[in-house]
Amino acid sequence: DTAVSQTPKYLVTQMGNDKSIKCEQNLGHDTMYWYKQDSKKFLKIMFSYNNKELIINETVPNRFSPKSPDKAHLNLHINSLELGDSAVYFCASSQQAGGPWTQYFGPGTRLLVL
Amino acid sequence: GDSVTQMEGPVTLSEEACLTINCTYTATGYPSLFWYVQYPGEGLQLLLKATKADDKGSNKGFEATYRKETTSFHLEKGSVQVSDSAVYFCALSAGGTSYGKLTFGQGTILTVHP
Numbered sequence: 205d206t207a208v209s210q211t212p213k214y215l216v217t218q219m220g221n222d223k224s225i226k227c228e229q230n231l232g233h234d235t236m237y238w239y240k241q242d243s244k245k246f247l248k249i250m251f252s253y254n255n256k257e258l259i260i261n262e263t264v265p266n267r268f269s270p271k272s273p274d275k276a277h278l279n280l281h282i283n284s285l286e287l288g289d290s291a292v293y294f295c296a297s298s299q300q301a302g303g304p305w306t307q308y309f310g311p312g313t314r315l316l317v318l
Numbered sequence: 319g320d321s322v323t324q325m326e327g328p329v330t331l332s333e334e335a336c337l338t339i340n341c342t343y344t345a346t347g348y349p350s351l352f353w354y355v356q357y358p359g360e361g362l363q364l365l366l367k368a369t370k371a372d373d374k375g376s377n378k379g380f381e382a383t384y385r386k387e388t389t390s391f392h393l394e395k396g397s398v399q400v401s402d403s404a405v406y407f408c409a410l411s412a413g414g415t416s417y418g419k420l421t422f423g424q425g426t427i428l429t430v431h432p
Contacts (some may be wrong), residue, residue: 301417304369309361
């Protein structure tokens with residue numbers, strides 16, 4: 205059983221398009237995250253939700269909008285895609301929001317903007 | 319702000335060699351420390367963690383000790399295998415208003431040859 209799943213796994217699109225990435229976790233966790241991994245493998249937090257409430261909103265262009273319909277799902281919508289948005293986007297979840305809780309990662313969504 | 323510095327890679331070793339990947343951190347308070355591993359084309363998996371000073375995390379022959387006095391969390395393994403080839407990330411999670419977000423080092427690519 206997949207603990208944290210993401211769809212789609214690959215996404216190739218043109219500049220200017222709007223796209224969404226979906227994430228679901230079946231671990232019963234309260235907290236979910238979005239991270240971006242750039243071409244040099246560097247990972248950076250984008251957003252986090254705890255029980256459907258936004259708790260982390262890093263410096264991310266407002267073309268990126270997360271939505272959490274329930275605590276098992278966290279989606280990421282990107283408007284007006286730019287070349288620089290090409291990256292791997294990882295969803296993660298943890299039991300609670302806080303230091304010692306382990307985060308479990310999804311397999312990633314590889315986004316390529318042409 | 320919080321930060322993590324890992325030794326520069328890539329690291330190339332022969333099978334059965336000893337491995338050390340250095341990791342130092344800067345954080346306010348008492349963060350939890352993690353090592354994550356990313357195999358080619360996959361998401362991140364927790365390798366080990368330590369949540370307080372002098373704790374030792376261990377898993378699959380890997381070990382790391384939380385050293386508060388040197389703000390370090392170096393990853394070690396006595397005898398690497400070809401299957402250990404992956405990217406290794408050191409990360410910290412501070413408490414308080416960071417809400418458990420992970421701050422990652424830049425990653426170290428490890429290649430093990432037969």
